[in-house]
Amino acid sequence: MGSKYQGLKERAWAANMEIPRRGLAIYTFGNVSALDAGAGVFAIKPSGVAYEKLAVDDMVVIDLEGKIVEGSLRPSSDTRTHAVLYRNLKGLGGIVHTHSTYATGWAQARMPIPLYGTTHADHLAEDVPCTAVMSDEAVERDYETETGHQILECFRNRDPLHTPMVLVAGHAPFAWGETAEKAVYNAAVLEELAKMAFITRGLSPQAPRLPDSLIRKHFERKHGKNAYYGQK
Numbered sequence: 001m002g003s004k005y006q007g008l009k010e011r012a013w014a015a016n017m018e019i020p021r022r023g024l025a026i027y028t029f030g031n032v033s034a035l036d037a038g039a040g041v042f043a044i045k046p047s048g049v050a051y052e053k054l055a056v057d058d059m060v061v062i063d064l065e066g067k068i069v070e071g072s073l074r075p076s077s078d079t080r081t082h083a084v085l086y087r088n089l090k091g092l093g094g095i096v097h098t099h100s101t102y103a104t105g106w107a108q109a110r111m112p113i114p115l116y117g118t119t120h121a122d123h124l125a126e127d128v129p130c131t132a133v134m135s136d137e138a139v140e141r142d143y144e145t146e147t148g149h150q151i152l153e154c155f156r157n158r159d160p161l162h163t164p165m166v167l168v169a170g171h172a173p174f175a176w177g178e179t180a181e182k183a184v185y186n187a188a189v190l191e192e193l194a195k196m197a198f199i200t201r202g203l204s205p206q207a208p209r210l211p212d213s214l215i216r217k218h219f220e221r222k223h224g225k226n227a228y229y230g231q232k
Contacts, residue, residue: 084148
């Protein structure tokens with residue numbers, strides 16, 4: 001008899017396979033989870049398993065308190081971070097954590113990614129935020145849970161679906177979306193925005209922020225109530 005979570009595990013597996021395909025991580029770096037909000041569980045990549053060896057049945061199903069519901073392998077070391085975000089940020093259906101090169105560079109510099117151009121504004125109407133650095137006391141507690149709290153603090157006054165990405169200072173990026181597939185899309189977009197901003201700053205260290213009128217136009221035409229980008 002098959003797993004009642006088979007569909008969830010298949011979605012999580014397919015999203016995880018996009019990580020190396022999109023060049024967002026090497027070796028065993030990174031992970032994606034997919035949420036079944038009705039069942040109150042998510043499926044996530046097991047810890048330390050290479051993508052080329054990853055199978056659907058390897059995916060680990062976790063409840064929102066971080067307890068294993070199904071699976072024989074140890075889940076990702078970032079599992080408790082995912083659980084914190086699912087419990088507290090409404091509307092998320094998938095979460096991605098990578099160590100993609102350019103986004104991680106900005107995170108290590110502890111800098112938000114500036115909104116320089118319309119490509120950025122097509123996806124979010126602010127700089128990609130960067131969290132505060134984790135305190136020594138927090139590091140000594142449950143590190144992965146505290147990473148989730150770092151992100152929550154950064155999003156205290158932000159809409160997570162309008163800003164579906166964040167840099168964890170000194171660490172690396174997280175992204176999310178209404179589905180696991182959309183979360184991977186946002187992770188890939190984040191890496192491109194990070195690369196473009198790095199090039200822009202290198203060419204012109206004093207490059208100005210995109211004017212607010214252009215930011216609003218590009219964001220609203222894709223995400224506003226009267227959005228007209230794409231097909232119905």
